[in-house]
Amino acid sequence: MGVDTESAEQLNWRDFDNDSLPPLLSAAVQTFVTHGYHGTTTRTLAASAGMSVPGLYHHFASKQAIIVAIMDYAMDDLWRRSIAAQAEAGPDFEQQLALHIECLALFHAYRKELAFLAATELRSLEPEARSRHIAARDRQERMLVEVLRAGVDQRVFRTTDPHQVARALITMCTGISQWFDAAGPLSASAIAKDYVDYARRIVRT
Amino acid sequence: MGVDTESAEQLNWRDFDNDSLPPLLSAAVQTFVTHGYHGTTTRTLAASAGMSVPGLYHHFASKQAIIVAIMDYAMDDLWRRSIAAQAEAGPDFEQQLALHIECLALFHAYRKELAFLAATELRSLEPEARSRHIAARDRQERMLVEVLRAGVDQRVFRTTDPHQVARALITMCTGISQWFDAAGPLSASAIAKDYVDYARRIVRT
Amino acid sequence: MGVDTESAEQLNWRDFDNDSLPPLLSAAVQTFVTHGYHGTTTRTLAASAGMSVPGLYHHFASKQAIIVAIMDYAMDDLWRRSIAAQAEAGPDFEQQLALHIECLALFHAYRKELAFLAATELRSLEPEARSRHIAARDRQERMLVEVLRAGVDQRVFRTTDPHQVARALITMCTGISQWFDAAGPLSASAIAKDYVDYARRIVRT
Amino acid sequence: MGVDTESAEQLNWRDFDNDSLPPLLSAAVQTFVTHGYHGTTTRTLAASAGMSVPGLYHHFASKQAIIVAIMDYAMDDLWRRSIAAQAEAGPDFEQQLALHIECLALFHAYRKELAFLAATELRSLEPEARSRHIAARDRQERMLVEVLRAGVDQRVFRTTDPHQVARALITMCTGISQWFDAAGPLSASAIAKDYVDYARRIVRT
DNA sequence: TATGAATGAGCGTTCATTCAT
DNA sequence: TATGAATGAACGCTCATTCAT
Numbered sequence: 128m129g130v131d132t133e134s135a136e137q138l139n140w141r142d143f144d145n146d147s148l149p150p151l152l153s154a155a156v157q158t159f160v161t162h163g164y165h166g167t168t169t170r171t172l173a174a175s176a177g178m179s180v181p182g183l184y185h186h187f188a189s190k191q192a193i194i195v196a197i198m199d200y201a202m203d204d205l206w207r208r209s210i211a212a213q214a215e216a217g218p219d220f221e222q223q224l225a226l227h228i229e230c231l232a233l234f235h236a237y238r239k240e241l242a243f244l245a246a247t248e249l250r251s252l253e254p255e256a257r258s259r260h261i262a263a264r265d266r267q268e269r270m271l272v273e274v275l276r277a278g279v280d281q282r283v284f285r286t287t288d289p290h291q292v293a294r295a296l297i298t299m300c301t302g303i304s305q306w307f308d309a310a311g312p313l314s315a316s317a318i319a320k321d322y323v324d325y326a327r328r329i330v331r332t
Numbered sequence: 333m334g335v336d337t338e339s340a341e342q343l344n345w346r347d348f349d350n351d352s353l354p355p356l357l358s359a360a361v362q363t364f365v366t367h368g369y370h371g372t373t374t375r376t377l378a379a380s381a382g383m384s385v386p387g388l389y390h391h392f393a394s395k396q397a398i399i400v401a402i403m404d405y406a407m408d409d410l411w412r413r414s415i416a417a418q419a420e421a422g423p424d425f426e427q428q429l430a431l432h433i434e435c436l437a438l439f440h441a442y443r444k445e446l447a448f449l450a451a452t453e454l455r456s457l458e459p460e461a462r463s464r465h466i467a468a469r470d471r472q473e474r475m476l477v478e479v480l481r482a483g484v485d486q487r488v489f490r491t492t493d494p495h496q497v498a499r500a501l502i503t504m505c506t507g508i509s510q511w512f513d514a515a516g517p518l519s520a521s522a523i524a525k526d527y528v529d530y531a532r533r534i535v536r537t
Numbered sequence: 538m539g540v541d542t543e544s545a546e547q548l549n550w551r552d553f554d555n556d557s558l559p560p561l562l563s564a565a566v567q568t569f570v571t572h573g574y575h576g577t578t579t580r581t582l583a584a585s586a587g588m589s590v591p592g593l594y595h596h597f598a599s600k601q602a603i604i605v606a607i608m609d610y611a612m613d614d615l616w617r618r619s620i621a622a623q624a625e626a627g628p629d630f631e632q633q634l635a636l637h638i639e640c641l642a643l644f645h646a647y648r649k650e651l652a653f654l655a656a657t658e659l660r661s662l663e664p665e666a667r668s669r670h671i672a673a674r675d676r677q678e679r680m681l682v683e684v685l686r687a688g689v690d691q692r693v694f695r696t697t698d699p700h701q702v703a704r705a706l707i708t709m710c711t712g713i714s715q716w717f718d719a720a721g722p723l724s725a726s727a728i729a730k731d732y733v734d735y736a737r738r739i740v741r742t
Numbered sequence: 743m744g745v746d747t748e749s750a751e752q753l754n755w756r757d758f759d760n761d762s763l764p765p766l767l768s769a770a771v772q773t774f775v776t777h778g779y780h781g782t783t784t785r786t787l788a789a790s791a792g793m794s795v796p797g798l799y800h801h802f803a804s805k806q807a808i809i810v811a812i813m814d815y816a817m818d819d820l821w822r823r824s825i826a827a828q829a830e831a832g833p834d835f836e837q838q839l840a841l842h843i844e845c846l847a848l849f850h851a852y853r854k855e856l857a858f859l860a861a862t863e864l865r866s867l868e869p870e871a872r873s874r875h876i877a878a879r880d881r882q883e884r885m886l887v888e889v890l891r892a893g894v895d896q897r898v899f900r901t902t903d904p905h906q907v908a909r910a911l912i913t914m915c916t917g918i919s920q921w922f923d924a925a926g927p928l929s930a931s932a933i934a935k936d937y938v939d940y941a942r943r944i945v946r947t
Numbered sequence: 948t949a950t951g952a953a954t955g956a957g958c959g960t961t962c963a964t965t966c967a968t
Numbered sequence: 969t970a971t972g973a974a975t976g977a978a979c980g981c982t983c984a985t986t987c988a989t
Binding site: 661 | 777780781865866902903907909916917920928933937940943
């Protein structure tokens with residue numbers, strides 16, 4: 128994916144000020160969110176990026192390549208933030224859970240469109256990218272499952288099925304991208320704090 | 333929506349044995365889930381329903397009319413079950429919350445495709461149906477918010493923002509439709525029981 | 538064409554009170570005039586005749602058969618009237634011309650829709666009916682040419698090219714069907730009188 | 743219609759050597775004449791223009807836009823020639839009538855297909871273009887009516903109803919487009935001369 | 948790079964027609 | 969006879985993509 132992961136630990140995972148997506152992809156994200164992949168035409172894509180259709184094809188080989196770049200970027204961004212959050216959390220499982228959920232919540236609030244696509248357009252990916260996406264999603268889920276399982280082993284958490292709880296927590300956070308409004312009364316960090324609380328309660332011993 | 337709600341209380345809201353969707357719509361649900369609305373062609377739709385394309389148009393005026401019928405059915409089915417669940421719960425707010433979450437979880441497990449479309453294809457609806465869908469979704473959400481708010485007022489529940497909790501619970505349940513496997517190790521009712529537990533813990537005083 | 542021509546001489550060629558077209562064909566004439574043959578669907582045809590589509594096919598083998606019946610009827614009706622007019626005119630060429638033009642004018646006024654189709658939808662006929670229509674049209678034209686030619690031979694008329702004059706007169710009358718209004722200030726017979734005058738002037742010695 | 747009328751007087755209205763219709767529209771004229779608007783498919787149109795269907799849509803927004811361009815062109819071309827003819831005629835009403843009829847006759851001979859469509863496909867135009875076409879047609883008719891009326895006032899012409907005579911003359915000329923054959927024995931200018939004679943005779947005092 | 952012009956394939960929809968009832 | 973249901977073929981139009989300039 129051409130992303131250097133070596134510097135992941137230095138990454139400030141709470142910082143969403145700058146979006147490193149190229150303008151073309153940023154515009155494409157909006158369009159795909161609004162109309163879906165199949166409902167979006169290359170003309171719309173080109174127009175939203177302020178260029179001609181052949182101009183589009185100068186940067187990307189196909190419409191599929193554009194959604195793939197977006198999906199890859201989304202999964203990679205979330206993964207790098209999650210790694211950084213876990214690194215910051217240190218060995219305490221409660222803290223690991225807290226920062227993991229905070230990371231998920233912030234991502235789905237600040238990057239709501241990107242996150243929405245990641246959750247929605249899996250079916251629009253062609254086989255290769257789809258496999259990659261599924262792998263990334265599973266790796267992401269496994270990361271949380273491991274935190275929960277370890278916490279349960281240490282009697283810090285209590286739950287019958289860490290896997291199921293992980294999925295519940297993840298989809299709960301995923302939902303944020305559907306209704307979060309940056310201009311609304313709730314800040315992303317306030318929401319994240321609440322969701323961390325929900326998570327703690329769910330696994331409280 | 334032309335549905336008689338007077339018999340809602342007699343409805344057995346835990347019974348998902350029979351799907352009253354006409355075969356054509358059942359087939360369409362599968363196809364729309366797999367390829368999305370815009371990724372589905374009328375030829376695919378016709379083939380999946382075992383008929384010709386004009387045959388399709390004999391029953392429905394347009395491709396849009398098909399997704400509209402599905403979306404309306406989904407929201408109406410969930411609503412009627414929710415009403416029945418609340419009626420069964422009686423005046424106890426804890427019981428109301430429990431049955432409401434159970435109802436949501438069961439619906440998203442047993443009717444996972446239908447529920448998935450309801451959550452995914454809002455953007456594919458034309459204005460009129462879209463407004464109707466949003467209204468139905470909001471009504472559904474409001475119902476849960478009211479249970480939470482009333483419970484908080486009675487000191488049965490504790491939460492800073494019933495509205496936010498409702499959305500967290502709803503999207504948590506919505507997520508079930510993404511991974512539930514009827515052939516898997518977890519039964520729908522077992523999952524529902526767990527999710528009721530999660531909900532209780534989140535609002536525990 | 539299954540029309541008995543033996544009684545042609547008894548026909549009152551100035552009488553347009555009763556249209557012997559079956560109701561279905563009368564309705565079809567209106568529809569074809571409004572939308573053209575190819576712009577008219579069998580559903581429209583059926584609706585305008587107050588019957589179902591298969592009901593239409595009970596009476597006529599195809600959409601083509603309907604226009605053919607109309608076109609045949611139109612050409613036959615005009616022909617029979619023309620024959621009757623000529624019979625009434627007797628041996629005088631001036632009178633023959635007068636009654637022939639009167640007949641043409643009346644037909645294109647009183648049967649304006651029918652006449653309009655006859656002039657317009659030739660191209661929509663399939664080969665066999667088309668040939669028949671062209672033959673009928675030519676026969677009709679030849680009839681007028683013969684009157685003119687004979688009149689020229691007898692020094693009653695003067696023109697360099699009877700054929701061309703015939704076409705000019707015919708299309709002049711054909712035009713009536715485009716603007717005649719039964720509710721307008723000009724009666725069909727007044728118009729016919731004027732057109733006879735035009736014709737006389739054109740061939741005046 | 744985006745046509746500069748200021749140079750109308752310089753226009754040589756008898757010159758039909760060059761058709762300024764773009765090739766695509768020229769091909770479309772032939773096809774529409776043969777099959778009618780509704781009987782012509784976009785595939786036929788594309789094939790007759792030697793291009794693909796999307797190629798067609800690169801130049802015109804729709805099939806309707808093509809017939810509209812043709813119809814507008816036809817009415818505009820005839821109008822500009824008529825203006826030029828009248829300018830050439832000067833103040834003499836007999837001369838005005840003569841040149842007007844010559845212009846009409848030449849147009850319907852040299853541009854027979856275009857003229858045929860203008861007379862035939864009014865009903866295929868959508869409301870806006872239809873209104874424009876009717877206005878152009880009426881303006882054209884009014885021009886001739888005015889010549890006749892003025893001539894009658896000056897006792898140069900004699901007729902009871904200039905309006906009716908105008909229509910008779912116009913439709914007579916319109917008819918030329920139905921049978922004129924450039925390869926036939928009669929030249930367009932010879933025909934025009936004859937038709938001018940017919941017109942003169944009809945209004946002779 | 949950017950663009951105007953082009954295209955094979957396929958879109959949602961409708962056509963004339965048929966047939967069991 | 970009349971109808972509801974059906975269909976192969978074709979409709980007008982648009983898709984993602986390409987290429988000469």
